[in-house]
Amino acid sequence: MNVKDASIAGARLIELEPAQDERGFFARIWCRRELAAHGLDVEIAQESLSYNARRATLRGLHFQRAPHEETKIVRCTRGATFDVIVDLRRSSATYLQWEGVELTAENRRALYVPKGCAHGFQTLTDDTEVLYQITSFFAPEAASGYRYDDPAFGIAWPLAVAVISPRDLRWARFQPDASAPL
Numbered sequence: 001m002n003v004k005d006a007s008i009a010g011a012r013l014i015e016l017e018p019a020q021d022e023r024g025f026f027a028r029i030w031c032r033r034e035l036a037a038h039g040l041d042v043e044i045a046q047e048s049l050s051y052n053a054r055r056a057t058l059r060g061l062h063f064q065r066a067p068h069e070e071t072k073i074v075r076c077t078r079g080a081t082f083d084v085i086v087d088l089r090r091s092s093a094t095y096l097q098w099e100g101v102e103l104t105a106e107n108r109r110a111l112y113v114p115k116g117c118a119h120g121f122q123t124l125t126d127d128t129e130v131l132y133q134i135t136s137f138f139a140p141e142a143a144s145g146y147r148y149d150d151p152a153f154g155i156a157w158p159l160a161v162a163v164i165s166p167r168d169l170r171w172a173r174f175q176p177d178a179s180a181p182l
Contacts, residue, residue, distance in 0.1 A: 001028055003038045003112075006101070008087050009094045010114035012040065013101060014073065029075070029110070030133065040112055041071040045137045050130040052079075052123045056162035060120015061086055061146045061153075061171070068142035069115040071135040076103035079128030081121040082158050086146070089116035096174075098153050103130075120148055122157050145171040152176075 002015040014035075018025035028034075032042045050059065061084070064070050074083055081103050087094045102124070103109055113119045121130060145168065148155065152174040 001031060001034055003035070003040070006085070006111070007094065007099045008085050008097060008114075008117065009089075009092045011085050011099065011117065012038065012112035014110040014112060016108045027108075029108075030073070041115070041135050043135050044133045045070075046134050048132040048134065049077075050132070052128045052130070052163075053126065054163050055123055055126050055128075056159040057123045057128075058120065058148050058157065058161045058164045058168070059122075060084065060168065061118035061148055061150075062120060063088065063116075063118045063144055064136060064139060064142040065144050066142075068136050068139040071115050072113040072119060073110050073133040074103065074113060074119065074121070075108075075110040075131045076105055077129045077131050078105050079126070080104040080106075080124035081128060081130060082124060083111050083121040084119065084155055084157075085111070085113050086118040086120075086153050086155070087116070088118055092116070096152065098155050100155070118146060122159060122161070124158065146174050147171045150174050 004013045016027040018027040036042045084100045086098045
């Protein structure tokens with residue numbers, strides 16, 4: 001695996017290093033030892049799969065509040081997404097900054113989303129699947145989020161939103177007074 005720093009403090013892009021032959025290739029997508037050597041949280045509590053039928057579906061911006069903060073490794077296993085991290089950590093050098101990366105089944109990259117960051121994505125194709133490896137168990141009482149179009153973040157989503165849940169539309173706008181999870 002090739003682990004690269006992203007522009008958000010503590011976030012990483014993880015790329016495969018495939019061993020190829022006449023059959024195709026083989027590549028590790030997760031290695032506790034190698035990821036830990038890069039300083040990443042490697043305690044996986046659960047894995048989740050998100051299927052999205054329509055292009056321009058938007059999910060997010062989601063995070064879990066203390067004491068249930070979670071780190072995620074997000075990978076698109078079918079189709080394509082524009083994945084976004086928003087840094088909500090008040091003590092971070094990249095506080096309130098966002099970064100968007102394209103994850104596709106073809107580029108096989110993964111995005112490491114550190115604790116204290118909100119995450120969301122928009123599908124770029126129909127029939128898109130997203131695989132999550134998550135370090136904390138889901139705690140409904142800690143589930144939180146902010147609106148995808150919050151002017152405090154100014155995210156430039158690539159497509160007009162075609163599908164979004166009522167819950168994601170009800171998230172509050174960001175308020176700088178103690179709203180951040182960390």
